[in-house]
Amino acid sequence: MVSSKGISVESVVSFLENLAANPSSIPASLREDDKLRKRLLSAIPKLVPELEIPVEVGQRLFYSPLELIAARVAVDLDLFNIFKASPTPLSTEEVAKRTGKSPNPHLLTRILRFLASVGMVREAGTGVWSSSHYGNNLSGEGEYAGIKSTMDNCVLAGFAIPEYLRRHAFNPPEAHEDTPFGIGNREGSEEPTFYEWLAKRPQNARDFNVYMEYHRTGVRTWLDRPEIISEIKDALEKITEGKKGEEKSVAFVDIGGGIGHQCKALRTKVPEFKGKIVLEDLKEVVATAEPGEGIEKVEVNFLQGQPVKGAASYYFRSVLRNWPDPSSRTILGYIRDAMDGDSLLLIDDLVLPDQGAHRYETQLDLTMLAVLNAEARTEAHWKKLLSEVGLEVKDIVFYEEDAREGVIIAKKMVN
Template identity: 35%
Template sequence: MEKIAAEVRELVSTADDAGRRELLKSLRELQYSLETPDDTLKRMIHYNLRLTVARTATDLKLFSLLAQNAPSPMTTIEIAKQTGAAEVLLGRLLRYLASLSMIKETGVDTFTANNITTALAGEGFQAGLRVYFDSHGPTFQAAPAFLAETHYSDITDHTKTPFQAAYNTDLPAFTYATQFPVISANFNNYLAYERTGRAIWLDAYPLEEECKAQPAEDVLLVDIGGGIGDQCVALKTRFPDIPGRVILQDEAHVLANAIVKEGVEEMAQDFFQPQAVKYAKYYYLRNILHDWPDASCRLILENTKAAMGPHSMLLIDDIVLPNSGVHWQAAQLDMTMMFVLGAMERTREQWRALLDSVSMKMVKVVQYTSLGDSIIVAVGK
């Protein structure tokens, strides 16, 4: 087994991202092919438990503690003293985490960090755990009953989803979250982290080439619903010499936590209202339209189109699903969008149909990750 493992690691070391994902898929299929029915059952019925214990571990700061102390291992007694948790309880939690390789067991009641521990210790990663356990968890639990009660109809209304059933509210998820600053903060921190280490649109899109004659006084890019501004910061950091104004738009309560960067202007704007900035070169929507059903997307697109000039382009930064063989990460994101927001990930044909419905033309699609993250370039017809 050690020889096989060494060969796999060698393959990974020379593979690109798509090759690495394909290798992981092959290994996963191999694992599943070796399972007995009992193995499969025990793996699947305890998925929720994994997230439960990991969420508890973040409250106790176990991942951070082990990562900070690495490579030196820590005993259960030492960890109990620093966390205040009961030693027996703590030992059981640590044993479970080690059994799933979230941490590494080095001896009797002795543990240290591995690469997964280090990832789990990150603030953005822990924000993601809180989002999916605290906020999305009840929605996922409510989904089977909701689907049965609605006779398995398509979910196309963001006010009629398992989220409303779980939280006993008529409010859409985003509106509901504004009432709870902690939920909003976790969500924004997770979004800022979520693509860490992954390619971004600037790695593939020919921005410099298209902006050679860009006037300095004009608006280069409007980041619509841009959150705390990580994409604007990336643009100004990567291409500080491209002239033109860069404007970050979102609701005022989101902009209150925006990253400060020279050359990035902040503007409070609701994308369901008419776009205030006219004739920008680029209007940029990153992971916005996948949050909304088609009817809402059409309103966002119509507001944007009305502000576009003859040389403006709309850049939609979102996943473009293949017609078959969708990666599990993209597929589970599609399920999340449906259950929480009544929204969806879309295929190229679905994106084209959406744009056609507001008299916009898909010019090209620039894919920049193996998961299907792409820039869809569109203009008015």
């Protein structure tokens, strides 16, 4: 069979088969050309369901949670790091020894066999295993934290979405305390929400915070758009005009900034940055943060107020997606009251397109529903939300195309 461009379908399939069987033969140009690589990554998953027959759909879809579940077991046994560190393939017995946990050898074989069948390890021979590109991509502290945080903190909430929607007759309430997470994670009344639940579980909280620090490593961030820094510098000049010492004024407040990774990243990227940098988060999060020199830590519950007044910029990254509109109005209302006429509000978040949202965006949106009864918003939704609390959008600077991450720059409305 010959395609419209004269290439035989047989040769395309053989070419792809060969790449899959011998990953070292993947041309460097494909790994290095990000646009081309992403085109292929986007095409293959769309092609798979087009080619399947029903029984194959079932095999793929019904068992898909097992990939994450097995990865979680692999993390407990440190398998990805063990294989990455080993220059030669390892027998099952040797793997068992290196885990230090004496796993039952038969059970370990079953786990390894599953991991090999999905590509997370390689089967180098019968009962002999080695690292794979997929498994290596999952090794390391940040990846481990991501697997643990997703499995231990979020997955049960996701599984509870259908039950939650049935209970609410497919009309979810606006209250941020009423969530699928509440059904899936069986929280007590003293810990009604995800963050209160985390506060009582230090290991879960640590995994979540490390994952938050790590999860955008290697992709573009707001700091790759110099015009945002210029806007903050201009705002700082305006708010300090006529006053002595820009250094004493607050240039940047990272609200819900976790353990301070964006504050640190800003200091590193713009060492000459003038004015104070402030990290705000809940008491228990700020207590574990070590943002480094020149970054002030402030304990804040942003549902109750904003202590830093008249800063040049107030920055939220991946925070407002955690809150439904009524709570977001409360949070933003406190910021509006703290803002000067020249202060900037910077919302670093997803801005969904009206049509054709990417899978990265839609899966994040439903995760927000699951965990926090919240959502990812479209541009029109953001504009409406901000205008409801007296703020107006001046600009939206996108820095990541696939998942339309961008910074919404807003100011106080002039009456």
